[in-house]
Each structure stands twice: as C-alpha cells, then as structure tokens.
Amino acid sequence: MSAGTDTSVRTRAARHLALTLALTATLVLLCCTGGIGAVLFSDDDSDSVLFTSFGCGQDGPVDLSDGMPSIGPYGPDQIANAAVIINVGVDMSVPPRGWVVAVATAMQESALRNLPHLGERNDHDSVGLFQQRPSQGWGTPEQLQDPAYSSRKFYQKMLTVDGWETMTLTDTAQRVQVSAFPDAYAKHEPLATQIVNALTGGAARAVLGADGLRCAAGAEIAASGWTRPVPGNVGSGFRTSSRPGHNGVDIAQPKGTLIRSAAAGRVIVSRCDPDHNGRLNCNVDGSPSTGGCGWFVDILHADQVITRYCHMVSRPDVGEGDLVDAGQVIGKVGSSGNSSGPHLHYEVHLRGDRSSRGAVDPVAFMRDRGAPLGERG
Numbered sequence: 001m002s003a004g005t006d007t008s009v010r011t012r013a014a015r016h017l018a019l020t021l022a023l024t025a026t027l028v029l030l031c032c033t034g035g036i037g038a039v040l041f042s043d044d045d046s047d048s049v050l051f052t053s054f055g056c057g058q059d060g061p062v063d064l065s066d067g068m069p070s071i072g073p074y075g076p077d078q079i080a081n082a083a084v085i086i087n088v089g090v091d092m093s094v095p096p097r098g099w100v101v102a103v104a105t106a107m108q109e110s111a112l113r114n115l116p117h118l119g120e121r122n123d124h125d126s127v128g129l130f131q132q133r134p135s136q137g138w139g140t141p142e143q144l145q146d147p148a149y150s151s152r153k154f155y156q157k158m159l160t161v162d163g164w165e166t167m168t169l170t171d172t173a174q175r176v177q178v179s180a181f182p183d184a185y186a187k188h189e190p191l192a193t194q195i196v197n198a199l200t201g202g203a204a205r206a207v208l209g210a211d212g213l214r215c216a217a218g219a220e221i222a223a224s225g226w227t228r229p230v231p232g233n234v235g236s237g238f239r240t241s242s243r244p245g246h247n248g249v250d251i252a253q254p255k256g257t258l259i260r261s262a263a264a265g266r267v268i269v270s271r272c273d274p275d276h277n278g279r280l281n282c283n284v285d286g287s288p289s290t291g292g293c294g295w296f297v298d299i300l301h302a303d304q305v306i307t308r309y310c311h312m313v314s315r316p317d318v319g320e321g322d323l324v325d326a327g328q329v330i331g332k333v334g335s336s337g338n339s340s341g342p343h344l345h346y347e348v349h350l351r352g353d354r355s356s357r358g359a360v361d362p363v364a365f366m367r368d369r370g371a372p373l374g375e376r377g
Contacts, residue, residue, distance in 0.1 A: 071198055072191050078112035081129055081147050082195050088151040094158075096196065096203045097165055100224065102154055104192035105173045106130055108185050114147055130154050130177070166221060166325045168264045168302045186302040193224050193369070204370060221326045222370035226263045229309060230333065230344045233374035238361040247359035248308065248347030249373065255313055255342040257333040261299055261324040262307050262346075262371070269298035269354075270316045273337055282336040283314065293345070294336025299324060304352035310345035311337050346373075 068076040068083065082103050089099040106112050109131040116127060125133050125141075128150040132138035143149045157176045158164055164172045170186035173179075196204035204224065221227045229251075236243060236250040272282035276291035286294055295312035309316075313334025318324055335342045348365045349358035366373050 069198065071195050074107075074112055074195070079195065079199070081106070081112045081114060083199055084147040085129070085151045085154075086196060086199055088148050089155060092152065092155050092159075094155050095165065096200075097221075097225070098155060098158060099196050099200075100189065100192050100204055101158065101164075101169050101172050102151060103195055104169055104185055104188035105154065105177060107188040107192060108173070108179075109177070114145060116145065166225070166264060166327070169225060170302055171264075189224065189302070190368070224369040224371070225326055226366065226369040226371040227260060227327045228366070228371050228373055229260050229262050229307075229346055230257055231374070234363060235343070238359075238363065245356070247356050248310075248345050249362050250343045250345050251373065252341065252343040253333045255332075255334055257342075257344075258329045259309050259312065259331045259333060259344055261326060261328045261330050262366070263299075263301045263305075263326045265299040265301035265307075265324060267297060267318045267320055267322045267324060267330075268300045268306070269296070270319050270322075271296070272315075273310075275337070282312075285335040286311070286337045286339045288338060288340050290338050292337040294334065294339065295331065296337075297330050298354060299330075300352070304350065306349040306352065306354055306358070308345075308347035308349070308354075310347075311335055311339045311343060313342075 068079040070076060071079055074082070085102045085106060086099045089096075089102060103112075106129045109126075110129050112129065114129055115131070125135050127134070127141055128144040129147050130150050130153075132144050132150055132153060134141050134144065138144055138153055139149060144153075154176060158172060161167070161172060161175045164175070167175075168186065169189045169192075170183055173185040174182040177185075179185075193204045204222075230253050232251045232253050234249045235252050236246060238249055239246055272280045272295055273292035275281050275286075276289075281290070282295045286292075293308070293310035295314060295316060296308060296310040297312070297316045297318060298306055298308050300306050309330065311334055312331040313336065314332065316331040318328075318330045324330060333342050333344050339345075346362050348360050348362045349355075350360055351358055363373055
C-alpha cells in the first residue's frame with residue numbers, strides 16, 4: 001500500500017470514527033438546557049460535515065469535516081487515537097472525568113501513538129497506547145495493539161479503583177498503570193481536558209449526577225476534578241484598577257456558608273493571620289483597617305497549584321498536612337481579618353509560589369477547568 005493510499009484510508013477511518021463518536025455521545029449526553037446535542041452531516045458520510053455541541057463547551061461546535069484536527073503538539077492520527085479512547089469510554093458508560101484520565105495517561109505513556117514493541121528502546125514488553133505489558137496479563141501483543149481493546153482494559157481496571165472520580169488524575173492513573181514515575185501524569189491534565197472538550201463539544205466540563213450528565217455548576221465536581229469553593233457571584237475582582245494589590249477575588253456569602261476545597265490536595269497552611277499590629281485577633285469580625293487574611297487555609301494541588309481561602313468565621317475544619325478531597329468542607333465564611341463584611345476571599349497561585357508573584361486570576365483559572373465562579377455582579 002502506498003503512503004498516499006495509507007493516509008487516505010486513515011483519513012476516511014478518522015471521519016467514520018468521528019461520526020460514530022458524535023452519534024454515540026449525542027445519545028447519552030444531556031446539555032445544560034436539557035436538550036440533546038445537535039449532529040449535522042451530509043448524505044455522503046465519507047465527506048461528512050460533523051458538528052457536535054452539548055451546551056457545556058466554551059468554544060462552540062467543532063467542525064470535523066476534514067477529519068481529526070491537530071491539537072497542541074498532537075497531529076490528526078494522535079487525536080484519532082484520543083477519539084477511540086473517548087468512544088470506548090462512552091460505550092462503557094464511563095463519566096467524562098474518566099475520559100480525561102485515560103487520554104492523559106495515553107499522552108504520558110505513548111504520546112497518543114499506537115506503539116509497537118520498540119526492541120531495545122522498549123520498556124520491557126510494553127506495547128500500544130497505554131504501554132500495557134502482555135507479560136502482566138493485559139492481553140496478547142496483537143490485542144494490545146488495538147486501541148479500542150487497550151482502552152477498554154484501561155477503563156476496566158480504573159473502574160475498580162475506589163473513589164477514582166474525586167482522586168487527582170495522577171493518583172488514578174498511577175493506581176492503574178503502577179508507573180515508575182507516579183507523578184508524571186499530572187502535567188497532561190490541562191491539554192487532555194482540552195482534547196476531550198474539542199472532540200465532544202465540552203463534555204469534559206460535564207459532571208455525573210443522579211439524573212445523568214449535566215454541566216458543572218454549584219458544588220458539583222467537574223471532570224477536571226475542580227469545583228467552586230462557594231456559590232455566589234464575584235464582587236471585587238483580581239487586581240482591579242482600584243485595588244491593584246488584590247491578588248484574588250471576593251465572593252460575598254452569609255456568615256456560616258460552607259467553604260469547600262476547590263480540588264483534591266494537601267493542606268499546607270491553616271491558621272490565623274496576624275493583623276497589622278502582629279496580633280492574632282481572628283475570632284472577631286475584622287474591618288478594612290484590620291489587615292491580614294483572618295482565619296485562612298492554603299491547599300497544594302497537583303501541578304503545584306495552590307488555592308487560598310480567607311476570612312473564615314472560626315478556626316478551619318482542616319489542619320496542616322491533612323489530605324482533602326475536591327468539594328470537602330474546609331471551613332465557613334466569615335469576616336475575620338481585612339474584611340468589610342462576610343465573604344470568601346479566594347486566590348489561585350501557580351508554580352507552588354504562595355507570594356503575589358504566583359497569583360493568577362481565579363476567574364479565568366476556574367473557567368478553564370469547567371468549574372466557573374459566578375460572574376461578577
């Protein structure tokens with residue numbers, strides 16, 4: 001078979017796969033308005049113009065008329081393999097969070113390439129998208145070279161991991177893969193989420209509830225593993241012209257409202273922040289002249305992301321060193337410290353940097369993870 005013929009066959013296969021994926025997903029995914037996502041295609045499905053939209057995406061419908069797109073460093077053939085992974089997840093009724101975990105795992109193991117045995121360069125007898133080993137009982141070399149088969153085997157083992165839905169992605173992947181590099185999967189989560197969103201019109205932003213799939217909202221945990229810390233709209237924003245040193249956002253809520261960890265992680269700070277005079281005075285309402293965060297918590301998450309929760313009404317419910325799940329209650333809204341009224345001051349820091357240098361806009365950060373904060377009122 002010539003290279004040109006091989007490429008043509010792969011292109012047609014990718015188009016058929018995209019159509020199958022969209023049709024299957026459309027039957028099982030509910031969009032936010034309660035309707036079914038639209039699929040439009042021509043009579044000639046080999047040249048189909050395919051659009052999918054499930055109401056949870058930010059980018060609108062996806063045009064796959066020319067086969068699979070390139071996304072980031074991954075070309076159409078690699079994205080076609082990601083589509084197989086997702087399609088198998090749909091067929092097995094795995095929630096979208098699982099699709100993100102599986103795609104990220106394959107990104108780390110094979111760069112989304114269906115690898116054969118690589119001889120001396122190979123890791124033992126590992127083959128395929130997930131570098132599964134025949135000698136470890138995953139299947140025969142021929143079976144593991146089938147992307148659909150290897151994806152199904154990955155999901156089957158993942159579903160045996162208790163609590164995988166709220167674990168960090170890297171912990172879930174490691175429980176399945178038992179890699180020598182257990183933290184290697186975390187760095188792929190943002191792009192894996194983007195790929196799933198691109199191929200499904202935003203399904204990675206959906207969550208699984210008692211009534212099926214719906215868009216992430218409230219305290220529900222998005223497929224990315226993130227959730228809003230409190231309900232309500234953002235008031236004072238990030239580094240506004242009037243408050244250039246405001247390194248987070250303020251969300252007004254009544255005193256006593258539960259504050260939840262925005263993602264799984266480890267508590268690295270849980271204490272009373274001294275006021276301007278160095279006094280620990282957090283058990284009373286503060287004021288704009290008091291200074292400090294009051295009772296507050298910092299949590300370290302995967303990828304060296306830190307979230308901060310300020311002005312709690314009393315001592316936090318978690319202590320330093322505690323491991324917390326996404327959505328776990330860590331304290332209650334109050335007005336301690338530099339505060340003019342009950343609210344949560346919420347910050348996001350990157351690169352493990354707790355200082356102002358590491359702070360980023362929480363609104364954009366949370367939106368990208370499918371757990372948007374309420375729009376500014």
